[in-house]
Amino acid sequence: QVQLVESGGGLVQPGGSLRLSCAASTSIFSFYDMGWYRQAPGKQRELVATVASGSRTVYTDSVKGRFTISRDNAKKTVYLQMNSLEPEDTAVYYCNARHISGVYTYWGQGTQVTVSS
Numbered sequence: 736q737v738q739l740v741e742s743g744g745g746l747v748q749p750g751g752s753l754r755l756s757c758a759a760s761t762s763i764f765s766f767y768d769m770g771w772y773r774q775a776p777g778k779q780r781e782l783v784a785t786v787a788s789g790s791r792t793v794y795t796d797s798v799k800g801r802f803t804i805s806r807d808n809a810k811k812t813v814y815l816q817m818n819s820l821e822p823e824d825t826a827v828y829y830c831n832a833r834h835i836s837g838v839y840t841y842w843g844q845g846t847q848v849t850v851s852s
Contacts, residue, residue, distance in 0.1 A: 736841075737759055737760055737761045737767075737832055737839070737841040738759070738760040738841075739757050739758070739759055739760075739830045739831075739832055739841055739842065739843035739844075740757065740758045740760075740843060740844075741755060741756065741757045741828065741829070741830050741843045741844065741845065741846040742755070742756050742757075742758075742846060743755040743756050743846065744828060744846030744847045744848045745847075745848070745849070746849045746850075746851065747820055747848075747849070747850055748850070748851070748852050749820060749821060749822060749850055749851075749852055750819060750820065751820050751850070752816070752817060752818045752819075752820065753817050753820065753848060754814060754815065754816050754817070755771065755814065755815040755817070755828055755830075755846060755848075756812055756813075756814055757769070757771075757812060757813045757814075757815075757830030757843055758810075758811060758812045759811045759812070759813075759832055760811075761811065761832075762811075764806075764808055764811040765788055765808045766788060766834060766835050767788060767832040767833060767834055767835065768785060768786070768787045768788055768832075768833045768834075768835060769785065769786050769804075769806055769813040769830070769831065769832055769833075770782065770783070770784065770785035770786070770804075770813075770830075770831040770832075770833070771783040771784050771785075771804060771813075771815045771828055771829070771830060771831070772828070772829045772831055773824075773826035773827065773828045773829065773848075774826055774827050774829070774845075775825060775826040775827075778826075780829065781795065782795055783795055783798055783802065783804075783815065783828070784798065784802055784804040784815060785804065785831075786804045786805065786806050786813060788835050790806070792804055797823070798817075798824075801817065801818050801819045801820075802815060802816065802817050802818070803815070803816040803818075804816075813830065815828070817848070820848075820850045821850060822850045822851060823850075824848060824850050825848060825849050825850050825851070826847075826848060827845040827846065827847050827848075828845065828846050828847075828848050829842055829843055829844075829845045830842070830843035831843075
């Protein structure tokens, strides 16, 4: 069982920045593909960005050029740097860990991001 603990959410004005962090409890963090997803009220959960165990990154189109996902295997942590935030980015952001075998998947509890003036 892997526990994921997110932090860094909050209230920010449009155009502002936030950095989300997700710390994992596993000793084999490097064997997990990590991702950030979000769910806005009344909408389905959607992929924001992923970083594979080999550090390849993928972004959804709406955040390209504004968000950056990264990982620190020594700290067992994945980050999401969010710049130029827009009201449409308001959502609960969830951290995801998927073992490279595809067998095991874990979710964090979520952290609220609100972009509003």
